[in-house]
Amino acid sequence: MTAKRIIVGYDRSADARAAARWALDEAARTAALVEFFYAYEWPEWAPAASTIPAPAVWPDGETDRAIKGSLHEAVTAAKQTHPGVRTEISIVQASTALMLIERSADAGLIVVGSRGHSAVAGLLGSVSVAVSAHAHCPVIVVRGDAAATRPVVVGVDDSPSAHLALDFAVEQAVARGVPLRVIRAWRPVTGIWENSALVTRTVTAEERRPLDELVAGWRDKYPHLDISAEAVVDHPANALALASTTAQLLVVGTRGRGAVRGMVLGSVSQHLLHHSACTVAVVRELPGA
Structure with missing residues (x-):
């Protein structure tokens, strides 16, 4: 990864502090600057009768301080725990999701905790789902406290976003010096295909050949990286959630689209953001791509 800035959503909660640690550790490896970011949408409310005193539309000085x-x-x-990492802060009074998506165009990573408290809404939920689906760089949702010796896991399929996720996962595994597990899951089939090999929960050599060829290319490029390729018959969300229990980082792509405030992530990515046992990286675009 290039040494672009890492933007971490920070609200002083325990989950935000965990996100900050993850961001600082990553910055120590990549020489990136870490930006501690806080955004809030203050309620714009005023009574209909002008004779009634209205509350301040924006936060007062005490809140800002x-x-x-x-x-x-x-x-x-951060200066005490990661003295070599450059840091700065930013505070905006605007939509958290929209601002993080906008800022992601010039960032290497967006990092948030699995939950948070901003002035109005937490960083997970509609905000994190929207940012993960629309960001111009990978989005990291920090979960759990996995050992640094555990492998990186990436879920792949035939989509372009899955190939971007694999690129990112390889980079992370190499930088961390840990194995990489590449998992391709086929959903179990029913109906007229019930007599196929998939119903016996096996994947044929022909079906897994593209996966093996894909991984072989990465083995040639990184001969010292321990890469395993796993083809399973299971719902991808279930297979990857299970793999997350023994991983330090789970990487997925997304085919998310639609309105920023909608539930715009694919069902697999959305499930893993809420149920993964370890930190999740959602890769829609790579910096500079």
């Missing part, structure tokens, strides 16, 4: 104080505390802590 508290937010800035928490971000500066995060920067101070």
